[in-house]
Amino acid sequence: MILRREFYARPTLDVARDLIGKVVVHDGAAGRTSGVIVETEAYIGEGDPACHAAPGPTPRNEPLYGPPGYAYVYFNYGMHHLFNAVTEPAGSPAAVLIRALAPLDGLDVMRRRRVRGTGRRAGDLDEAAVCRGPGNLTRALAIGASQNRTDLTHGPLVIEDRGFDLGQIAWSPRIGIRVGTDRAWRVYVPGHPAVSGPPALRR
DNA sequence: CGTTCGATGCACT
DNA sequence: GTGCATCGAACGT
Numbered sequence: 001m002i003l004r005r006e007f008y009a010r011p012t013l014d015v016a017r018d019l020i021g022k023v024v025v026h027d028g029a030a031g032r033t034s035g036v037i038v039e040t041e042a043y044i045g046e047g048d049p050a051c052h053a054a055p056g057p058t059p060r061n062e063p064l065y066g067p068p069g070y071a072y073v074y075f076n077y078g079m080h081h082l083f084n085a086v087t088e089p090a091g092s093p094a095a096v097l098i099r100a101l102a103p104l105d106g107l108d109v110m111r112r113r114r115v116r117g118t119g120r121r122a123g124d125l126d127e128a129a130v131c132r133g134p135g136n137l138t139r140a141l142a143i144g145a146s147q148n149r150t151d152l153t154h155g156p157l158v159i160e161d162r163g164f165d166l167g168q169i170a171w172s173p174r175i176g177i178r179v180g181t182d183r184a185w186r187v188y189v190p191g192h193p194a195v196s197g198p199p200a201l202r203r
Numbered sequence: 204c205g206t207t208c209g210a211t212g213c214a215c216t
Numbered sequence: 217g218t219g220c221a222t223c224g225a226a227c228g229t
Contacts, residue, residue: 078220079222174221
């Protein structure tokens with residue numbers, strides 16, 4: 001069942017928590033690729049120094065100010081696309097960053113995309129590492145700039161509820177930011193092999 | 204296990 | 217020109 005817009009039109013911390021166990025599905029020319037969400041982070045409002053809305057509205061962050069249930073995809077570090085789901089009613093700039101997935105459909109396709117351009121071989125890549133990390137999962141699912149601003153409530157890129165229950169969750173400070181580290185707005189499945197970050201933050 | 208560092212493009216000051 | 221919501225290789229412990 002595809003998540004409805006009402007799912008996203010809620011407090012961002014609730015959405016970040018409830019997205020754990022949901023499934024990101026991307027149907028493309030190479031077929032279906034998908035994975036179960038095991039790690040997310042919340043970015044909330046102009047008062048959150050780590051949120052892209054912190055400087056106020058700009059051309060890049062405009063999707064954050066729009067209606068919930070849309071994708072916010074941006075390019076970072078000159079080589080990675082990062083995938084967010086916009087949350088809260090229009091006018092409240094906030095989103096949930098998808099940080100890691102447990103692979104479901106299209107594992108071979110995702111493996112090949114992950115090693116393309118590198119000297120590594122697809123067979124050397126552990127299944128749990130295929131969608132571990134926000135830059136890795138967008139490469140595996142072929143999520144890029146053309147998915148920015150797309151509607152997540154109908155294909156080809158959607159998030160579904162398939163009834164998975166991953167058990168206990170844990171909260172920690174967000175990873176990879178230099179400001180706003182005081183907020184424990186990262187959610188993850190403790191001990192899951194597909195969760196990213198240093199070992200201490202995976203338990 | 205940990206830290207450091209280069210790759211690489213663009214939004215923003 | 218500066219600074220990234222990153223990744224993986226290389227190296228030290």
